[in-house]
Amino acid sequence: MSKHLEKGRLGEQIAVDYLERRGYHILETNYRHKRMEIDIIAVHDGVVLFIEVKARSSYQYGYPESAVDEHKIEMILACADYYIDQIGWNGEIRFDIIAILLGDPPKIEHLKDAF
Template identity: 45%
Template sequence: MAIHLELGRNGEDIAKQYLEQKGYKIMQQNWVYGRAEIDLIAFYEEKIIFVEVKTRRKTDHGEPEDFVDWKKEKQLALASSVYIERRKHQGEIRFDIIAIVYENKDLYKINHIEDAFWPD
């Protein structure tokens, strides 16, 4: 597996464990619709939470969350609307970002940004 893919997979696993420890129920990991992938889909406080996980080794070129651009938001919005329709979810939803930055091989920092964006 390519190093960047392994880094991303590790980040998703860390984010999943982090959310579970906070009481979130993970419904799906790496849910795909078309060309869009939702890293984590969780249920918390009667809401479905769609989570984009960004993992980096350095922040020389910006924080991980800075790399969730309008194109990614649009893809997530499309995929989430299909997911909601298929689940027949009538309640609220939210889009979060979990940004993970490794300080060294075993030490990392997590930044959980709730309600990070709302796609048009």
């Protein structure tokens, strides 16, 4: 597995652990529909959350969350629409980003209602 993919998987596991410690229930990880993917789908306080995880080992190329561009947002929104239709959800939803600076310990920033 490439370093880039290893970093991504590590970041996603850190995010899942972070969310579970805070009482979030993880519904799906790496949910895919066609060419679209959502890193984490969770529920917390009756809200379904679609969470994009971005992990970096340094700020050399900017903050992790800056990698969530308009195209990525469009893909997440489309995938979330499909998921919502599939489960018949009519309640509240939210889109978050979890930005992680890998280290010991990792620095985690949870951006709620990011887009």
